[in-house]
Amino acid sequence: MSENIFNHLLTSDSLFKNREVLHHGFIPENLPHRDKEIESLVHNLVEALHGQIPSNMILYGQPGLGKTAATRHVCQQLLARGKELGRTIHTVEVNCCTVDTKYRVLAQLANDLVEDSSKHVPFTGWPTDKVFDRLRENMDSLGGVHIFVLDEIDHLVKRHGDDILYPLTSLNYELRNSRCCIIGITNDLQFTDLLDARIASRLGSEDVAFSPYNAQQIEDILEHRAHAGIREGVLSEGVIKLCSALAAQEHGDARRALDLLRVAVHKADIKGANSVSTEHVRLAQNQLQFDQMTPVISSLPFHQKLVLYSILLNETNGLTNVSTGEIYSVYQMACHNASVTPLVSRSIGNVVKNLDSLGLVTTKTTSLGRYGRSNRINSCIPSNINPIPIMLEADEGMKPVINAAYRLQSRL
Ligand SMILES: Nc1ncnc2c1ncn2[C@@H]1O[C@H](COP(=O)(O)OP(=O)(O)O)[C@@H](O)[C@H]1O
Ligand SMILES: [Mg+2]
Known part of the structure; x- marks a missing residue:
């Protein structure tokens, strides 16, 4: 029988050391140039380590500015420190773009707190009040402080209005044995205009705005990630600079920069090149533009x-x-x-x-x-x-x- 068609790719030397690191879902240990934003989160969430209730927060900024990454990083550190100090803290993150109905958001918050799937809120069918009751029960039976991160919350509110946010931001009045803090993350800078004034003031007691990265900052970010993800010495002069400059032109978007670099290395890999050139970055740019535009036109x-x-x-x-x-x-x-x-x-x-x-x-x-x-x-x-x-x-x-x-x- 002829050789397996996957073999040549498995045995060929990739220019990647660890491709995963360059994927935008990866959470790096270091987030350069986000110290101020991280500090704001830490300043507020430290209350959970004192057994107090942190304020609800809204994090703003265009896509690719590290909002999700910074929040995950802070939550991970909070959980780790909480464990050391014997504090009961739980974090649940829901992406409201993928979990896109009010019912499903509530169900996911409730279900994330119990392992036994026979006790889960079903996929559909319960009245909202009953889901809320179950959520409160689950929170109280675990106790401690619950941090709910509602990522891309603007999607939910634009599609279905803000009415679950009122009861969600009122949970602390009804919980007996636990406390709750909500962090909303939004790509829409005008998000609070979509909210009822009472909800806006409850949710946005602390605002953190993420500003766009400049080209130099993106370069730093890429250098860190490239070091961990790409083999030593295979990036030609100017590759990281070009990726950073192109991404800075967009809106200082680190995700775009990572995509450019990852796709450029992949293009070089496919062509069997032993280094990545600025030409590969141009190819990557074309590919990404094509992937972005095609569904819009279609x-x-x-x-x-x-x-x-x-x-x-x-x-x-x-x-x-x-x-x-x-x-x-x-x-x-x-x-x-x-x-x-x-x-x-x-x-x-x-x-x-x-x-x-x-x-x-x-x-x-x-x-x-x-x-x-x-x-x-x-x-x-x-x-x-x-x-x-x-x-x-x-x-x-x-x-x-x-x-x-x-x-x-x-x-x-
Ligand atoms: N300061 C940073 N250092 C390292 N990587 C970053 C930084 N900011 C953003 N990233 C990376 O860029 C990508 C997009 O960031 P993300 O947090 O998803 O952006 P947002 O949530 O603001 O759209 C992720 O892969 C993330 O790891
Ligand atoms: Mg995000």
């Missing part, structure tokens, strides 16, 4: 695809800085080719606004003096990504639209 509703297509078609025809009127006339032809009825012309503005908020087009408004205002619209999809095959793949209906011939106007 999942556009059909008419939004048609509007995007109309903008792209104008651009191929040399017509940039187009107005909604210019888009509309091409869009009407596209609708004709798709055999669908066009939306009314005034809804095109909203479609363009949505494409803009998804980062697919940019809109600049210019004043025409007494003739009002006009929008100048351009696509801004990175040049290495071709949206046409993506739309075609996602939607059968785009086929006649893309295959048709158009009589396009140009500006004289």
